[in-house]
Amino acid sequence: MLSNGLQQYILHGQEETNIEYKESMSWGDNKTRLKIIRGILALANHANGGVIVVGVKERDGIFEPRGMTKSDYNSFSYDKVAAFVKNNSEPMARFKLIRDTMLIRNKSGNGIQEKRFCIIQVAESRELPVIASKTVLYDTSRPHYSSNICIRGGAVYIRPEATIESREILNQEEWRELLYRCMEKIKDRARKLVETDAIMSPQEKKPKRNDEAQFNRVLKKDRLI
Amino acid sequence: MNELIDKIKQNGYWKIVIRPAEFIENRISSREECKRLIEENQIRLRGWYYPHIDGNKGIVFSGNDNVSSSCNWEEGGTFEYWKFYQNGQFIHYLGMIEDYRLSDKDKRATADSVRLTNVDSPTFLSIINVLYLVTEAFYFAAKLAKKDMLGEDAQIEIELGNVYKRTLFFWGEVRLLFNPYTCEFDSGENIVKKVQVSKTGLVENHAALALDTTIDILKDFGWYDVNKSIFAEDQKKLLERRL
Numbered sequence: 410m411l412s413n414g415l416q417q418y419i420l421h422g423q424e425e426t427n428i429e430y431k432e433s434m435s436w437g438d439n440k441t442r443l444k445i446i447r448g449i450l451a452l453a454n455h456a457n458g459g460v461i462v463v464g465v466k467e468r469d470g471i472f473e474p475r476g477m478t479k480s481d482y483n484s485f486s487y488d489k490v491a492a493f494v495k496n497n498s499e500p501m502a503r504f505k506l507i508r509d510t511m512l513i514r515n516k517s518g519n520g521i522q523e524k525r526f527c528i529i530q531v532a533e534s535r536e537l538p539v540i541a542s543k544t545v546l547y548d549t550s551r552p553h554y555s556s557n558i559c560i561r562g563g564a565v566y567i568r569p570e571a572t573i574e575s576r577e578i579l580n581q582e583e584w585r586e587l588l589y590r591c592m593e594k595i596k597d598r599a600r601k602l603v604e605t606d607a608i609m610s611p612q613e614k615k616p617k618r619n620d621e622a623q624f625n626r627v628l629k630k631d632r633l634i
Numbered sequence: 635m636n637e638l639i640d641k642i643k644q645n646g647y648w649k650i651v652i653r654p655a656e657f658i659e660n661r662i663s664s665r666e667e668c669k670r671l672i673e674e675n676q677i678r679l680r681g682w683y684y685p686h687i688d689g690n691k692g693i694v695f696s697g698n699d700n701v702s703s704s705c706n707w708e709e710g711g712t713f714e715y716w717k718f719y720q721n722g723q724f725i726h727y728l729g730m731i732e733d734y735r736l737s738d739k740d741k742r743a744t745a746d747s748v749r750l751t752n753v754d755s756p757t758f759l760s761i762i763n764v765l766y767l768v769t770e771a772f773y774f775a776a777k778l779a780k781k782d783m784l785g786e787d788a789q790i791e792i793e794l795g796n797v798y799k800r801t802l803f804f805w806g807e808v809r810l811l812f813n814p815y816t817c818e819f820d821s822g823e824n825i826v827k828k829v830q831v832s833k834t835g836l837v838e839n840h841a842a843l844a845l846d847t848t849i850d851i852l853k854d855f856g857w858y859d860v861n862k863s864i865f866a867e868d869q870k871k872l873l874e875r876r877l
Contacts, residue, residue: 414747456861458812505812532812535859593862597849617787617830620657624723631697632636633717633725634649 411509415528418460419474419511426568427452427459429575432466433477436484443547443559445490445529446497451566451575452531453502453539454587459568464526474513476524482508485527497560499542503532536594538565538587638706639727642713646730646757646796648767652775653723655787655830660699661722662783668701668718669693675777677770679872684770685716685726711735722783724774728767730796732758732805744803750814753799760805762868764851768792769844769869776840779833788836792847794825802855815857825854845869 411419418428429448434441445461452459463485464477487506495501507528512521541560544553551557560566565578567587578584628634654661662668672693677684687693688703696702702717711734716726736744736758745756775790802815819825827847836843849860871877 412746412749413743414749417747456864457809530812533859533861590861590863593866594859597862618655619789619830620655621653621789623657624653624721627719627721627723628651628725631700631717633639633727 411507411511411526411528415507415509416511418528419462419465419526422472424472424573425459426570426573427455427457429459429461429568430465430467430472431461431463433464433475433481435481436486436489440547442493443545446493446545447560447566447575448568449494449502449504449529449531450498450539450541450560451568453498453504453534454565454567454578455531456533456590458531458533460531461529462526463529464524474511474524474526476511476513476522476526479525482525482527490529497542497545498539500534500537500539502534502539505530505532536591536598538591540565638704638713638715641706642715642727642729643795645733646759646794646800648726648728648730649791649793649795650726650728650767650771651724651789651791651793652771652778652784653789654721654783654785655789656785657721658785660720661785662720665695665699665701665720668720671778671781671783672701672703672718675774675781677774677777679770679773679875680766680877682712684767684774685724686712686714722778722785724778726771730759730794731763732760745801748801748803748811748814750801750816753801757796757800758803759794759797759800759855761802761852762805765845765848765865765868766872768848768851769841769872772836772840772844772847773873776836779836782833784833784836787830787832790829790831790836790843790847792827792851794851797825797854798822800855802852802857813856815852815855817855819854825851827851841869841873 421428424430431444436442448461464475465472466475485506485508490506494504507530510523510525513524514521541562541564544562545559546557547559548557566575567578567583568575569583578587625634686705688705693701693703696717699720700717705712705714711731713729716724718724741756744758745753750756771792772790775788778784779788797817797819798821800817827850829843829847831843845862845866848865849862852860
């Protein structure tokens with residue numbers, strides 16, 4: 410049975426920048442893979458990552474946790490999804506695949522049914538944004554019209570708050586936000602190098618005055634440490 | 635007051651020390667001046683001010699060269715004690731409120747939400763509480779530094795005790811955690827962060843220093859890839875009193 414935390418994502422009832430819903434689908438179907446890969450690329454570039462929940466159907470703007478068919482559910486495995494993600498993202502987007510069941514009350518409210526769900530939990534990228542490593546077309550027999558492109562090689566995908574969809578990064582504001590987060594991560598690594606003395610100048614190494622021991626004697630006398 | 639400190643140390647606790655790098659016995663002229671400095675520089679960003687001053691007794695003279703205040707509020711699960719010396723040293727013990735305010739039922743639900751399994755008596759630490767408390771402590775230190783009470787260089791020491799197997803969580807918020815982040819320090823080992831910074835550095839960069847220290851603390855729970863910009867925004871809300 411799914412944990413309460415994961416059940417919250419299923420029952421949340423609307424898509425967010427960090428939650429994407431998909432109805433029951435088979436990983437064996439190429440369309441499924443295409444629908445999911447764009448979401449994974451976008452969530453990997455989202456602050457704190459996010460989840461793709463498979464088994465929630467949208468009808469007239471309402472998201473219903475209907476669960477997955479047994480064969481669709483069984484078609485998902487970490488290895489299969491990972492192979493596809495590895496092939497299409499650079500650096501490879503990090504994710505976990507959670508397959509489990511949850512008890513859902515019937516629409517009529519009379520009974521409870523056990524439903525199957527797959528949750529792909531995507532982690533935020535480490536220092537560099539995740540990019541699509543190659544162009545993938547919805548229909549390989551048709552030309553590279555923009556409407557036929559699922560993901561474009563070299564493009565960066567995001568899930569902006571305004572539209573809540575996984576799409577290519579479009580404007581300088583979105584770039585600025587993404588680059589700021591990358592910069593902070595890189596700065597953090599550089600700071601660690603400084604702390605480990607790797608790039609510290611001799612002047613900076615000059616010991617600073619530190620009367621900690623004397624202060625601590627006062628605290629010891631007062632039995633505060 | 636040592637009974638209160640012993641009580642605080644029975645569960646998870648914070649120890650915060652702010653002091654000048656250089657020891658000068660009577661850096662602050664009197665205990666009255668110590669009292670005034672605390673009152674005038676108290677950080678008032680949320681309902682509970684930093685440092686807290688007892689509503690009944692206020693700040694008391696607790697020795698020949700120091701003042702102090704405490705809070706022993708059982709119902710609210712809030713236990714604090716601080717002392718401020720004329721040498722400029724401030725020491726503050728606080729109980730981790732998570733150990734008092736989360737019922738067993740809350741703990742079970744929290745364990746479930748962070749996918750923490752096979753733990754009989756889980757203990758938790760609120761991520762946002764860490765950010766807020768550390769931010770308040772550094773801000774308070776910056777205000778003391780600005781009044782020239784910490785000399786040219788100041789030291790800020792933040793210690794978290796009884797953290798063995800303690801797990802991070804977001805209190806009352808739906809935020810994703812990729813893993814259950816649990817402190818794997820040996821039992822009895824405390825998390826200790828020490829920062830020594832110039833007066834100017836502290837006054838101008840107290841928020842950034844607090845944010846870095848917070849992230850450093852979170853790393854000790856195994857959370858290595860914290861998104862700094864998210865917490866920078868949370869911190870900004872606190873500092874701008876937009877909570």
